[in-house]
Amino acid sequence: MRTRPRGTLFFALTALIGACADQRHPTVPSFSVGGAAACPIPANVVVTDEAGLATALAAAYPGEVIGLAAFFGITVDVAVTTPNVMLTCAAPGARIFAAPGVGVIELFTAAANGVVVDRLVLKDSAGDPNGDPYVAIDVAGVRLTNSRIICSPGSCGFLAGTSGAVIADNRFESAGSFTGVHMQGSVGGIDGSRVERNTIIATAPSTAFGFGGIRVRDGSNVVVAANIVQGPWSNSIATTDLAASSFVNNRLAGAVVNGIRFNVGPLLMIDNVFQTNEVTGAGSAGVFSQSACRNEFVGNALPGNGGNVGLAFAATTGANTFVGNQTIVVDDGAFDCDGDGVVDPNIITGVGAVRHGVTLGDVVSGAVRTIHGITLQ
Secondary structure (H helix, E strand, O other): OOOOOOHHHOOOHHHHHOOOOOEEEEEEEEOOOOOOOOOOOOOOOOEEHHHHHHHHHOOOOOEEEEEEEEEEOOOOOEOOOOOOOEEEOOOOEEEEOOOOOOOOOEEEEEOOOOOOEEOOEEEEOOOOOEEEOOEEEEEOOOOOEOEEEEEOOOOOOOEEEOOOEEEOOEEEOOOOOOOOOEEEOOOOOOOOOOOEOOOEEEOOOOOOOOOOOOOEEEEEEEEOOEEEEOOOOOEEEEEEEOOOOOEEEEEEOOOOEEEEEEEOOOEEEEOOEOOOOEOOOOOOOOOOEEEOOOOOEEOOEEEHHHHHHEEOOOOOOOOOOOOOOHHHHEEEEOOOOOOOOOOOEEEEEEOEEEEEOOOOOOOOOOOOOOOOOOEEE
């Protein structure tokens, strides 16, 4: 039977845990690059190399906590196939990385319901254009928390058909990725998923122009809140095909195109709330809305974006509500949302300027990428 580690290492870690408090701020991830993070969850088994990790995963039982106590490379993709297993640190700074030149593509795959990665550093191969540091497909309730992810040229993390997923309190660092934290439908949608309190930084432009630092689509009751997205992502947040979801208190700066962009989709963005977000430095409008009905935009700070346009409603919008007074709003909405043959106008209140007839077209890219047979959308 596996038990938590004993002896000098365990007691030293216990003392460290007692001395360090996990201090959080509503808009700043608890992971800190500058100092050692505590490892507050005792592990049932501790591993220090790839062989030990493989052995532990092969013998894992549901609910087991596997602790990493070292910095080591891997030569084959890591997949967790047992439900509710947690991988976490047993020593601060625990890290796995793709060993150079060995063909690791998906550094870590959550391949069972409820798999948790917490307080680790994940680094995929910078040389593999198809690499992904974190993947989860058609599983429920997976969690990636309190970790540092060095993004690959492929993505910062790809999740498809992952209802109830939580991506929270992480730091993602990209030197130019196809897409960022990317969540979309597969067999099912991403209903009830949450992307919260992450810092997502690009130091070079991303390579898929319709995507972004956060890409969420295909679900309902999704929450994107209190994230910091900085740098030349094509869009800080790119979204489509969501209903009854919320985007709240995000800080978005420096997007090449839009801070928040609705992409054209077969379905509409319906009944979503965008509240108290801050968008600055986008190359075009701070927010670009299309294929959208009955969404609310309230209390967002949208100054300092291209043309001083804070929000643009395309012709395929109707019955959306905007409340604000600090910026220009372009309203070309002319969509019949309820199918009664009458256009449902957008409702704009505040003292900011409203303009019409300004065309801000869709942004598309010819680049196509697939992961395990799933096309990124």
